[in-house]
Amino acid sequence: MTYRGNLSLRQIRSTPIGEKDRRLSLGFSPVIFTALMTCFVLGFSLAVVSQEIPVNPVEPALIPESSPAEILSKESEVKTTLSIDPELQDPPTETEGVPTDPDELLRGKVTSFFESEDAVDWVRALTLLGARLERENAPEWINPLLLALLTDKALENPSRTRTILSDELITNSNTGILILTVLLRQEANWPFLEEVERSFRKWALDETVRDRLITEFRVASDVLLIRRLFDVLTVGDPRDVVEAAIDRLRSTEDGSSEVVLKSLNEFMKLDLGREKWVEWWKENNTKPIFEGIVSRTEEAGRSKELATWSRADRHLREAGLPQRYLAWLLESMDVSETISIRSAAIVRSGQFARDLMRAESATSPAERTELLKPALDRLVLILNGDVNASKRSGDFQDLALLCLAALREFSDFESESNLVNVLKFHIARLNPNLRNGARRLAREALETASALRSPVVEDIDAALERFLPGIDEVADEGELRRLVLAARTVGFSPDTVELLFRVAQVSPELDELVLEALVFGQVPQNSISRVLEYYGLLMESRKESNVRSLAINGIGRLGVPEGIPLLVSMVLKETAESVAERNAALAMIGSIGGQGAINGCMEVLSGLPETSELYKLALQQTLSLISADQSLIFAELFVLNESGEFRSWGTDALRSEDLISVLRAKGQPTDLRERDPLKFHRWVRLQAKRFEILVGDLVQRAPNATDEWNPLRQELVDSLSLLGDSPFTDDVQIPASRLLQLARELDGRTVVSEAIVGGTVTRVVDTFTIYLEAASNTGGIEAGNSYFP
Numbered sequence: 021m022t023y024r025g026n027l028s029l030r031q032i033r034s035t036p037i038g039e040k041d042r043r044l045s046l047g048f049s050p051v052i053f054t055a056l057m058t059c060f061v062l063g064f065s066l067a068v069v070s071q072e073i074p075v076n077p078v079e080p081a082l083i084p085e086s087s088p089a090e091i092l093s094k095e096s097e098v099k100t101t102l103s104i105d106p107e108l109q110d111p112p113t114e115t116e117g118v119p120t121d122p123d124e125l126l127r128g129k130v131t132s133f134f135e136s137e138d139a140v141d142w143v144r145a146l147t148l149l150g151a152r153l154e155r156e157n158a159p160e161w162i163n164p165l166l167l168a169l170l171t172d173k174a175l176e177n178p179s180r181t182r183t184i185l186s187d188e189l190i191t192n193s194n195t196g197i198l199i200l201t202v203l204l205r206q207e208a209n210w211p212f213l214e215e216v217e218r219s220f221r222k223w224a225l226d227e228t229v230r231d232r233l234i235t236e237f238r239v240a241s242d243v244l245l246i247r248r249l250f251d252v253l254t255v256g257d258p259r260d261v262v263e264a265a266i267d268r269l270r271s272t273e274d275g276s277s278e279v280v281l282k283s284l285n286e287f288m289k290l291d292l293g294r295e296k297w298v299e300w301w302k303e304n305n306t307k308p309i310f311e312g313i314v315s316r317t318e319e320a321g322r323s324k325e326l327a328t329w330s331r332a333d334r335h336l337r338e339a340g341l342p343q344r345y346l347a348w349l350l351e352s353m354d355v356s357e358t359i360s361i362r363s364a365a366i367v368r369s370g371q372f373a374r375d376l377m378r379a380e381s382a383t384s385p386a387e388r389t390e391l392l393k394p395a396l397d398r399l400v401l402i403l404n405g406d407v408n409a410s411k412r413s414g415d416f417q418d419l420a421l422l423c424l425a426a427l428r429e430f431s432d433f434e435s436e437s438n439l440v441n442v443l444k445f446h447i448a449r450l451n452p453n454l455r456n457g458a459r460r461l462a463r464e465a466l467e468t469a470s471a472l473r474s475p476v477v478e479d480i481d482a483a484l485e486r487f488l489p490g491i492d493e494v495a496d497e498g499e500l501r502r503l504v505l506a507a508r509t510v511g512f513s514p515d516t517v518e519l520l521f522r523v524a525q526v527s528p529e530l531d532e533l534v535l536e537a538l539v540f541g542q543v544p545q546n547s548i549s550r551v552l553e554y555y556g557l558l559m560e561s562r563k564e565s566n567v568r569s570l571a572i573n574g575i576g577r578l579g580v581p582e583g584i585p586l587l588v589s590m591v592l593k594e595t596a597e598s599v600a601e602r603n604a605a606l607a608m609i610g611s612i613g614g615q616g617a618i619n620g621c622m623e624v625l626s627g628l629p630e631t632s633e634l635y636k637l638a639l640q641q642t643l644s645l646i647s648a649d650q651s652l653i654f655a656e657l658f659v660l661n662e663s664g665e666f667r668s669w670g671t672d673a674l675r676s677e678d679l680i681s682v683l684r685a686k687g688q689p690t691d692l693r694e695r696d697p698l699k700f701h702r703w704v705r706l707q708a709k710r711f712e713i714l715v716g717d718l719v720q721r722a723p724n725a726t727d728e729w730n731p732l733r734q735e736l737v738d739s740l741s742l743l744g745d746s747p748f749t750d751d752v753q754i755p756a757s758r759l760l761q762l763a764r765e766l767d768g769r770t771v772v773s774e775a776i777v778g779g780t781v782t783r784v785v786d787t788f789t790i791y792l793e794a795a796s797n798t799g800g801i802e803a804g805n806s807y808f809p
Contacts (some may be wrong), residue, residue, distance in 0.1 A: 025167065038494040040691070043131070047464075058472060060614070065421075073162040076760055084502065088303055089613060096494075099284060103281050104519050113365045123152070123161075124348070125292075126148060126152060126159075127159070127161055127165070129145075129147040129148065130148055130165070131150060131165070132289070132688070133145035133148075133521065134165075134180065135178075136301060139180075139183055142184065142706070143181050143183070143187075144181045144628055144637065146184065146187045146189050147161055149166070149189060149371065150189045150193075153189075153193070153195060156291060160197070163195055163198065163199065164189075165198055166195070167183065167199055167202060168646050169181070169183060170185065170199065170203060171202075171203070171206075174212060175211075177192070178211065180211075180361060181212055182212065182215060184282055185192070185200075185212060185215040185216065185219070186215065190219065191219050191222070191313075193711065196219070197223070197229070197232070200219055201236065201245070203215055203216045204217070204220065204244075204245055204248050204249065205242055205244050205248075205730070206331075207247050207690075210352075217248065217252055217382060218252070219251075220233070220248075221252050222251035223254045224252055224253050224255045224256055225255065225256050230253070230256075230260070231385075233253060234253065234260055234261060234264055235250060237249040237250065237253060237261060237264055237265075238268065240265050240276075241276060241277075243279040243656060245274055245279060246279050246283075247279050247282075247283055250265060250280070250283040250284075250287070251283070251287075253352050254287055259305075262284070262288070262301075263305070265280050265283065265299070265336040266284075266297055266301045267282050267297060267695055268280050268688050269281060269294045269297055269298060270294075270298050271282075276612065277294060277467050280619065281293070281294060281297070281644065281683075284297060294675065300772060318657050323360075325358065326360045326361060326364060328363065328733070329364060330471050331346075332365070333352075333368060334347070336348050337368075337372075342376070342391060343391070344395065345372065345742060346369075346391065346392075347373065347746055349365045349368055349369050349372065349395065350365075350394060350395065352364070352365035353365045353369070353398055353402065353597070359418070359419070360417050361445045362373065362419060362421055363418065363419065366402070366426050367397065367420065367422060367424040367425075368428030369395045369398075369399065369426050370425060370427070370428070370429040371428075371429070373395065373426070373430050374429040375393055376388055376391070376432060376566060377429065377432070379766060385432060388432060388775055389432050392430060392432065392433070393433075393763065395430075396427070396430050396433055396436065396438075396439065397438070399423045399427055400423075400438050400439055400442055402419050402420065402423050403420050403423045403424065403427075403442050404442055404732060406418070416443075417457040417460075417461060420461055420464075421460070421461065421464050422588060424461075424464040424465055424467070424468045425464070425468075425471070427439065427468050428467075428468050428472060430472070433472075433474060434472040434473055434474050434475075435474065435475060438471075439474070439513050440474050440475060440476065442465075442466050442759070443468060443469045443474055444476055444479050445465075446461055446462045446464075446465035446466075447462060447466055447476055447479045448465070448479055448679050449466050449480070450462035450466065450483050450486070450499075451483075452487060452488045452496055463502060466483075466502060466503070466506050467506075469506065470506045470509040470510055470512060471507070473509065473510055473511075474510070475510075476508070477511055477512070477516065478513070478515070478687060480503055480507050480510060481513060481515050481516050484500070484503050484504075484516075484520075484523065484665045485519065487499050487500050487517070488500075488522055488523065488526075489526065495526045495527065495636055497527060497529065497530060498529060500523055500526065501530065501739075504520065504530070504533050504537050505533075507520070507537060507543075508537035508540060508541040508645060509537070511542045512541055512543055512544055512547070513544060514544050514546055514547050517543065517544065517547040517551065520537060520538065521534070521535045521554065527566075532566070532567065532637060533568075534570070535558070535567065535570050535574070536570060536572055538551055538554070538697075539571075539573055539574035539577060540577070543578065545613075547728050548578055548580055548582070549582070551574070551578065552575065552578065552580075552582060552583055553585075555571040555574050555575050555586065556571075558571040559572070559586065559590060560568075560573050563599065565598065565600075568601055568651075569600075569601060569604060569623075572587065572590065572601060572604045572608055573604070573608065574607055575587055576592055576607070576608030576609075576611045576612060578665070579611070579612050579613075580612070581612065581614060581616030582615075583612065584609055584617065584619075585620075586603075586622040587605040587606070587608050587609050587612075587620065588609065588623050588624060589600065590602060590605035591605045591606050591609075591624050591634070591638075592623075592624065592627045592628070593649060594710065599634075602634060603634070603637065604709060606621075606624065606634070606637060606638055606641060606643070609621060609624075609641075610634040610641045610644070611644060613645060613727075615653070615654065615657070617645060618642060618645060618646075618654050618657055618658055619644040621638050621644070621645070621658075622658065622667075624638045625638050625639060625642070625668075625669055626668075629668075630668075639672065639673070641676040642658060642673075643673060643676050643679060644678060646658055646673075646678065646682065647678040647679070647681060647682055650682070650698055650699075651681075651696075651698075652683075652702040652703055652706065653702070654697055655673075655679060655682060655702070655706060656681070656702045656705065658670075658673060658703070658707070659674060659679070659706060660709065666709065670709075674710045675713060675715050680710075681702065683706055683707055683710060684735070685707070685735060685736055685738035685742060688703065688742060690741075690742070692742055693742065693746075700742075700752075701750070701751065701752045703742075704743075704752045704756055704759075705752065705755050706758075707739055707755070707759070708754075708755035708758050708759055709755075711732075711736065711759065711762055714732050714735075715732070715762070716767055718732060729766070732766075736759065736762060736763055737763075739759060740760065740763060743759065745759075755792065756790060
């Protein structure tokens with residue numbers, strides 16, 4: 021819109037909005053028309069002057085009883101008549117003391133009308149002002165007069181103020197725009213602000229006026245005006261005012277930026293900074309604005325509703341009443357609730373189950389199952405899609421995914437038929453052609469089955485079969501990886517093992533994954549030999565240390581003696597394997613245990629030099645195995661050969677604390693001979709061999725040190741107490757007689773030593789006589805070789 025004349029508030033000429041200058045065209049030229057109008061004004065002024073001017077120009081008696089429409093009609097007739105017949109106009113006359121300027125006369129008349137209490141006079145005044153503003157050179161006092169009535173004098177007569185604000189002179193003219201722009205800066209408690217904003221909202225729908233208001237918004241500096249202009253300009257399509265606001269944020273950093281930013285955030289339902297708004301507009305300036313506002317408003321409403329639900333949920337949860345809280349969750353899962361509340365209730369049900377499982381002391385398994393069963397049934401029902409929901413809808417899939425996540429906490433129900441069936445259904449749908457939400461749902465079902473360890477082995481096998489690629493087909497390695505991990509957790513069938521071998525051939529990455537699954541999974545008993553063969557092949561053919569280490573670990577985890585030969589060969593191949601791998605293989609032999617492990621360790625000791633670190637490690641590991649065997653079977657097997665003589669490592673073994681702790685007499689039951697005869701025989705044989713080593717070591721180290729011999733004497737006394745008085749007629753006769761003979765020899769050596777030191781020769785003779793008599797009266801026990809050299 022363009023302005024005519026001076027654009028200031030005091031000098032603007034008002035024309036109807038959106039129209040060009042109106043001209044009275046009755047067949048006269050513009051010059052003649054101007055002359056006629058001048059004569060009319062002068063004649064009207066003289067007529068007014070010629071009358072007696074009353075003290076109060078708005079006395080009710082002088083106001084005609086006419087409506088505003090009639091007044092406008094009569095004035096229009098007068099103006100038309102005067103413009104047509106100039107002779108009807110009175111010649112101008114001058115009256116002393118009375119203004120002769122028509123505009124000043126008009127000013128007085130308008131002022132008197134506005135001071136009246138009658139609404140008709142206000143309409144007359146506005147009509148006169150409107151008529152004057154339609155002509156050239158409108159006086160400067162019109163706009164200040166109106167502005168004063170609407171500001172300083174507005175509260176003197178609120179009805180008059182509202183009449184002025186609703187008049188066409190204000191609502192449909194340039195003058196009104198300027199005046200209302202000033203009024204738009206009034207305080208929020210100004211009682212007429214709503215009328216002002218209503219006019220602006222109407223103007224905001226007019227394209228021409230809207231452009232002017234947008235320009236005013238771009239250059240305005242008053243923060244109150246900026247905020248209210250933004251509010252009224254958002255009527256209709258707000259794109260242009262939003263763009264203007266973004267431009268202001270982009271180009272200015274004055275105090276107005278804050279109010280622009282606040283207005284944008286409130287209107288758009290976003291919370292962004294200046295730079296973020298600029299970036300947001302670059303990405304979204306072509307998108308529907310109101311759709312985004314509506315969606316964000318709805319989201320805010322849902323958030324508020326959810327916040328209220330969450331507060332109630334917290335209070336009920338803290339009340340400590342599980343039955344009541346669970347009933348609240350079931351009610352919140354009902355189809356009549358919003359998706360956000362149903363989703364929150366589903367999540368809470370999983371958390372409730374988890375907390376209940378952790379507090380095992382509070383409830384028994386039976387009570388826990390009874391309490392959680394309704395929640396489980398409701399989750400399965402939602403997962404089945406039976407609650408008035410389409411399986412193809414996004415809401416159903418979102419709820420189903422949440423249900424599957426929550427069900428992972430119901431570990432007491434891993435074999436519940438309804439749950440297992442729904443898991444089987446979704447896993448069975450998993451195939452290479454399944455896409456988007458349905459595949460995601462199947463994956464989550466697979467994850468839930470793995471977490472619960474539900475019996476879905478056959479379904480996983482079938483899925484593996486479906487995803488194995490054919491010739492010239494590209495494998496879906498991601499899905500194969502998920503299925504292998506699920507099989508590893510849930511368990512293997514013999515078919516699973518064979519399928520895993522086929523998966524291992526797809527790619528090296530899957531090969532290693534399959535190896536890990538076999539190592540850490542549960543291999544069926546009838547598949548162990550097949551898996552051992554696979555491990556042996558990897559150990560022979562693969563050079564990667566991680567693969568070989570996993571194979572070694574897998575053999576140990578199988579825990580079968582059939583795997584020990586593979587481990588022994590790994591330990592003894594010193595030129596091919598690293599020290600770490602050989603140590604790992606030796607450790608796995610020990611983890612398998614049993615007589616096979618002892619035999620394997622002896623094979624390792626036989627094949628290694630005694631000076632090697634691995635030999636010492638193997639010896640120590642074997643002794644650890646022996647110390648855990650209270651039957652002494654492993655000890656005798658490891659220390660003595662078939663002839664009852666020491667093996668090459670036997671003496672070192674009997675010197676170790678691990679074996680001594682097993683053989684020590686004080687550690688045996690006093691009735692060992694009667695309680696466990698087989699163990700007693702092994703103990704006697706090993707103890708007799710042990711004393712050989714003890715005596716030999718003492719003879720070399722301290723033959724005459726009495727204190728050094730005292731522990732040996734005490735151990736011998738304790739051992740003899742376990743032999744008892746019954747004669748020995750079996751294979752322990754010789755070891756037992758050697759222990760008795762050692763006791764006599766020790767006593768004799770002590771007596772002789774004391775006699776020699778004391779110089780008593782007869783006591784020496786008597787001691788040997790007693791010793792010979794005891795040796796000849798052994799009760800049929802053949803005397804063994806002496807322990808002393």
